[in-house]
Amino acid sequence: MNRFFTYAVSVLVVVGLVIAAFIIANEMFGERIQGTSRTIVGAPQIGGPFTLVNEDGQQVTEEDFKGKLMLVFFGYTFCPDVCPTELNVFSEVMEALGEDAENVVPVFITVDPDRDTAEVIKEYTDAFHPSIIGLTGTPEQITHVKKQYRAYGQAVEKEKDPEFYLVDHTSFTYLMGRDGEMITVFSYGTKAEEIVANIEKLL
Amino acid sequence: MKDIKMIKFPRMVAMALVVCASLAAFPVAAVKAAGSHAVISVENAWARASKVKVAGAFMTLNNKSTSDDILLSASSDVAKRVEIHTTKTVDGVMKMIEMEEGVVVPASGSLVLKPGSYHVMLMGLKHPLKEGDTFAIRLKFKHADEVEALVTVMAAGAMEGMKHEHGSHSMQHKKHKHD
Numbered sequence A: 001m002n003r004f005f006t007y008a009v010s011v012l013v014v015v016g017l018v019i020a021a022f023i024i025a026n027e028m029f030g031e032r033i034q035g036t037s038r039t040i041v042g043a044p045q046i047g048g049p050f051t052l053v054n055e056d057g058q059q060v061t062e063e064d065f066k067g068k069l070m071l072v073f074f075g076y077t078f079c080p081d082v083c084p085t086e087l088n089v090f091s092e093v094m095e096a097l098g099e100d101a102e103n104v105v106p107v108f109i110t111v112d113p114d115r116d117t118a119e120v121i122k123e124y125t126d127a128f129h130p131s132i133i134g135l136t137g138t139p140e141q142i143t144h145v146k147k148q149y150r151a152y153g154q155a156v157e158k159e160k161d162p163e164f165y166l167v168d169h170t171s172f173t174y175l176m177g178r179d180g181e182m183i184t185v186f187s188y189g190t191k192a193e194e195i196v197a198n199i200e201k202l203l
Numbered sequence B: 001m002k003d004i005k006m007i008k009f010p011r012m013v014a015m016a017l018v019v020c021a022s023l024a025a026f027p028v029a030a031v032k033a034a035g036s037h038a039v040i041s042v043e044n045a046w047a048r049a050s051k052v053k054v055a056g057a058f059m060t061l062n063n064k065s066t067s068d069d070i071l072l073s074a075s076s077d078v079a080k081r082v083e084i085h086t087t088k089t090v091d092g093v094m095k096m097i098e099m100e101e102g103v104v105v106p107a108s109g110s111l112v113l114k115p116g117s118y119h120v121m122l123m124g125l126k127h128p129l130k131e132g133d134t135f136a137i138r139l140k141f142k143h144a145d146e147v148e149a150l151v152t153v154m155a156a157g158a159m160e161g162m163k164h165e166h167g168s169h170s171m172q173h174k175k176h177k178h179d
């Protein structure tokens, strides 16, 4: 009887744990992409080492950004709608931070390295705020950094339209900590004030 | 051959006279026929400054007629190719989609082209668009006459056009359809 009771309790505990794990997993990953909440927390495996080319044509790695907070957005300069909107938010964030802005580097990583040379990306990002750094690289380097950030960027019918092809891309903004660890992810449309509030908590 | 022409000519003149007479007799009908053309006006047309090869333009199209119309296409001298796009987010991924079938401008209503939604996509800019510049975009509709919108270039990160102006900076010239 006693043994049966122990057995029954164990089974119930295991079932409970499985259900809990399922619920947690669903909470963390199921709705994460939908952006129902403005601030998306979780997914600790985002970020990590990368080698890219900055807008002055110099090679940079994640080490160059250590000690500063990073705001990261993936986009492309051939994007006249979503990317300018997000870079406008970056600009508002930097202005709102005032002196604290020196602790933050806003970074725009291209998902279209073929068209976005260092020169092009510099022209593009500087139009929004001088502090925004555009990063490009070889197709391999871009593929790698996209993987690190679980970002998506895929050209549409590039062969059919080599000059004017469009690129589908992730619309999240990542807030990275001083050691390159991911702090949080903001879905597209998050207001500058909310990003500023999250940054100020870390200063 | 000559005979036929001789007969045909006065017949045509007679027909023309009949048409003129009927137009004179029913001036209201004539006006109505001309006015049955749907009219679409443009308000607050603006674009984002761009030093790269592409820019987006936004505006409000007002359809004063009582039937739906369709914005079919746009063209401009500032770009090699002009398309009507919309932006869609699917699972956090942004896509721009060309509206190949056009976009409805509802009867007695408006179609708003704005960031994150419909936009006129200017591809292959022939020169950079500088803040404060103006340029023209020609818009073709299924029913209404072609409209030329005067677009004002705002800052690269602008989210809207100039405020408190009602059409004064987005003058438009109606053009006759050539089809």
Ligand SMILES: [Cu+2]
Pocket: A080, A081, B085, B086, B096, B097, B119, B121
């Ligand atoms: Cu577009």
